[in-house]
Amino acid sequence: MQASSVEISKVNKFYGPFHALKDVDLSIPPGKVTCLIGPSGSGKSTLLRCINFLEEYDSGEVRIDGKLMGYDAPGRKMSGKKLRQMRRGVGMVFQQFNLWPHMTALQNVAEGLIRVRGLPKSEAEARATDALRKVGLADKTGNHPARLSGGQQQRVAIARAIAMEPQLMLFDEPTSALDPELVGEVLNVMKTLASEGMTMVVVTHEMGFAAHVADQVAFMEKGELVAVDSPQGIFHAPKDERIWNFLRTYRERNAF
Amino acid sequence: MDLVSQYGPALLRGFGITVICWILGTIFGMALGLVIALIQRYAPRPVRWLIQIYIEVIRGTPFLVQLFVLYYGGPLIGLRLDALPAGLLGLTIYGSPYFAEIFRSGFRAVAHGQIEAARAIGMTEPTIIRRILLPLGLVSALPALVNFSIILTKETVILSIITVPELMYQVSRMSAETFRYVEANLVLALFFWALVETISRLGRRLEARITQHLIERT
Amino acid sequence: MFSIPVFLESFQPLMWAAQYTLLISVLGILLGLVIGTLICAARLSGSRLLRGFGGLWVSFLRGVPLLVQLLVFYYALPVIGLDVAPTAAAVICVGVCASAYISEIWRGAIAALPRGQAEAARAIGMSPRDTWIRIILPQAFSMSLPALVNELILLVKASSLVSVVGILEITRASQAQAATTFRPLEVYIAAACIYLAINLCLAALGRYLEHRTAV
Numbered sequence: 001m002q003a004s005s006v007e008i009s010k011v012n013k014f015y016g017p018f019h020a021l022k023d024v025d026l027s028i029p030p031g032k033v034t035c036l037i038g039p040s041g042s043g044k045s046t047l048l049r050c051i052n053f054l055e056e057y058d059s060g061e062v063r064i065d066g067k068l069m070g071y072d073a074p075g076r077k078m079s080g081k082k083l084r085q086m087r088r089g090v091g092m093v094f095q096q097f098n099l100w101p102h103m104t105a106l107q108n109v110a111e112g113l114i115r116v117r118g119l120p121k122s123e124a125e126a127r128a129t130d131a132l133r134k135v136g137l138a139d140k141t142g143n144h145p146a147r148l149s150g151g152q153q154q155r156v157a158i159a160r161a162i163a164m165e166p167q168l169m170l171f172d173e174p175t176s177a178l179d180p181e182l183v184g185e186v187l188n189v190m191k192t193l194a195s196e197g198m199t200m201v202v203v204t205h206e207m208g209f210a211a212h213v214a215d216q217v218a219f220m221e222k223g224e225l226v227a228v229d230s231p232q233g234i235f236h237a238p239k240d241e242r243i244w245n246f247l248r249t250y251r252e253r254n255a256f
Numbered sequence: 257m258d259l260v261s262q263y264g265p266a267l268l269r270g271f272g273i274t275v276i277c278w279i280l281g282t283i284f285g286m287a288l289g290l291v292i293a294l295i296q297r298y299a300p301r302p303v304r305w306l307i308q309i310y311i312e313v314i315r316g317t318p319f320l321v322q323l324f325v326l327y328y329g330g331p332l333i334g335l336r337l338d339a340l341p342a343g344l345l346g347l348t349i350y351g352s353p354y355f356a357e358i359f360r361s362g363f364r365a366v367a368h369g370q371i372e373a374a375r376a377i378g379m380t381e382p383t384i385i386r387r388i389l390l391p392l393g394l395v396s397a398l399p400a401l402v403n404f405s406i407i408l409t410k411e412t413v414i415l416s417i418i419t420v421p422e423l424m425y426q427v428s429r430m431s432a433e434t435f436r437y438v439e440a441n442l443v444l445a446l447f448f449w450a451l452v453e454t455i456s457r458l459g460r461r462l463e464a465r466i467t468q469h470l471i472e473r474t
Numbered sequence: 475m476f477s478i479p480v481f482l483e484s485f486q487p488l489m490w491a492a493q494y495t496l497l498i499s500v501l502g503i504l505l506g507l508v509i510g511t512l513i514c515a516a517r518l519s520g521s522r523l524l525r526g527f528g529g530l531w532v533s534f535l536r537g538v539p540l541l542v543q544l545l546v547f548y549y550a551l552p553v554i555g556l557d558v559a560p561t562a563a564a565v566i567c568v569g570v571c572a573s574a575y576i577s578e579i580w581r582g583a584i585a586a587l588p589r590g591q592a593e594a595a596r597a598i599g600m601s602p603r604d605t606w607i608r609i610i611l612p613q614a615f616s617m618s619l620p621a622l623v624n625e626l627i628l629l630v631k632a633s634s635l636v637s638v639v640g641i642l643e644i645t646r647a648s649q650a651q652a653a654t655t656f657r658p659l660e661v662y663i664a665a666a667c668i669y670l671a672i673n674l675c676l677a678a679l680g681r682y683l684e685h686r687t688a689v
Contacts, residue, residue, distance in 0.1 A: 161597075413542060445538040449534055
């Protein structure tokens with residue numbers, strides 16, 4: 001599997017007067033898992049969505065394998081066609097799954113292969129079946145999303161992304177909308193992906209996942225990237241008081 | 257200029273009657289609708305069925321045919337009404353099931369928990385209706401109420417067909433005498449357009465005013 | 475008092491006229507669908523001019539009573555030199571009026587789709603055209619079906635107004651019948667029954683579609 005790297009430098013994003021991302025620099029090495037953590041509203045999801053340009057950053061650069069994302073030159077947006085070309089290599093998994101409810105699990109996964117990759121229907125369906133098998137849902141191909149549990153829906157969404165054979169996967173709080181008992185099955189699929197050497201960027205509140213699976217952890221607060229370090233460094237020897245406070249609140253909330 | 261002095265007073269009178277029909281039709285229709293909605297919520301099942309049949313019949317038939325039954329058919333069973341009262345009664349009956357439905361979904365929008373909270377502190381059922389269900393239900397029904405009362409404005413022109421001397425009736429008489437059919441009706445159209453736009457704008461302002469303290473600030 | 479035989483006898487001419495009520499309503503809604511879709515597209519387009527035009531179209535047709543629209547249209551046709559059959563004129567008028575409401579039904583359904591639906595399509599690199607055709611429109615359409623059936627019910631009732639310009643349908647036929655029998659009560663109640671029967675069938679269809687689409 002080819003794995004992409006991402007270079008984010010001096011990225012800024014404004015919503016009107018609100019400064020959502022402040023000069024963010026982050027280097028995402030190929031084949032590694034990077035977790036973005038921090039309080040809600042800190043800009044983690046916004047940063048993630050800038051990587052595939054669902055969110056348009058205002059200044060700075062996001063480069064995937066050296067290629068500038070979203071712009072041809074500073075201030076000049078790239079054409080829709082070129083943007084779609086670049087997005088093909090980037091898979092994304094959403095908090096709310098965003099499966100298409102009028103299609104079966106198989107159709108959800110095959111749709112992109114047919115419409116975007118231009119594969120014939122039979123081949124697309126064969127590959128979609130493979131992808132669904134990989135996330136453990138070979139027996140659910142004919143189900144509509146409404147007939148699947150939250151965890152199953154999210155696994156279909158992951159299958160939809162990996163079927164496109166991306167070199168980079170973005171996860172936007174993939175387990176936040178799930179009941180606690182369904183979180184594990186999704187995290188397991190993600191762990192498998194990580195072990196195969198996929199470049200992954202994961203916005204998450206699952207500190208356990210970040211601690212055990214991530215190669216590096218980035219902590220954000222109020223639009224700023226406060227620190228990037230190994231999980232060991234972030235969770236056991238935080239160098240910044242803000243990280244320490246965040247982790248203390250997290251532990252208190254989860255203590256019983 | 258001649259036209260204005262000749263038809264001005266009649267048009268003005270017609271406009272007055274249109275406004276009266278609209279306001280009274282809305283008030284009476286709303287009152288009847290509220291009664292129906294409360295009956296549907298609290299009355300025993302057979303009564304609710306009868307009410308349901310009434311609702312289906314009124315909603316399933318054209319307003320014009322309802323007016324014909326009332327105005328031309330009424331005398332055969334001893335219901336002799338002049339055009340205007342017949343028209344008002346017709347508007348009231350026609351609007352009532354729609355208003356009832358609006359109230360009903362307004363009531364449904366009142367969270368069950370809020371009713372339970374009232375019961376839990378020992379409020380009686382009538383007090384719950386008066387203090388919790390009605391105020392909250394009315395607020396959530398408000399946009400739909402304004403909307404339907406605007407629809408009623410437009411329905412008043414149908415009263416001209418049973419010779420209620422409202423605005424459209426006067427315009428038709430005027431255009432029949434002057435042969436200015438197109439101009440007269442076009443002006444009437446523009447007039448209604450302006451009227452409806454104005455009312456809906458006022459309605460939106462009213463909604464914003466009334467609901468502002470209920471909207472959660474983030 | 476209420477004469478049952480007169481009541482029953484009224485049905486025959488009225489049933490015959492009912493086909494025109496159905497014809498006008500069904501053709502009206504088909505025309506309304508075509509124009510309404512175009513108007514909705516105009517309102518969602520990037521062009522300011524088109525959006526403004528669509529907005530005016532909807533606001534005017536929803537602000538003016540159908541009866542007034544009908545008379546303007548009916549009297550204006552000969553003035554601008556168009557010779558259209560009265561029934562065709564009625565269909566056009568009803569369809570144009572319906573287009574404003576149908577455009578709003580579309581717009582509401584499209585707006586009700588979660589943003590993530592289109593986002594997921596963009597994220598895998600789907601083109602805007604495919605996103606509309608494969609993701610947004612199919613969902614918007616099945617969401618709108620019950621509302622469209624409801625619009626058809628409204629048209630069946632609204633079509634009673636074309637009796638005013640002399641077009642034969644249930645209401646016009648019942649006026650004629652009432653004039654010959656001098657029994658308006660029975661005749662108009664019979665007319666009401668036919669409208670009710672049509673609309674109850676349509677309402678049942680609407681409920682069926684609603685259950686079917688609620689996955």
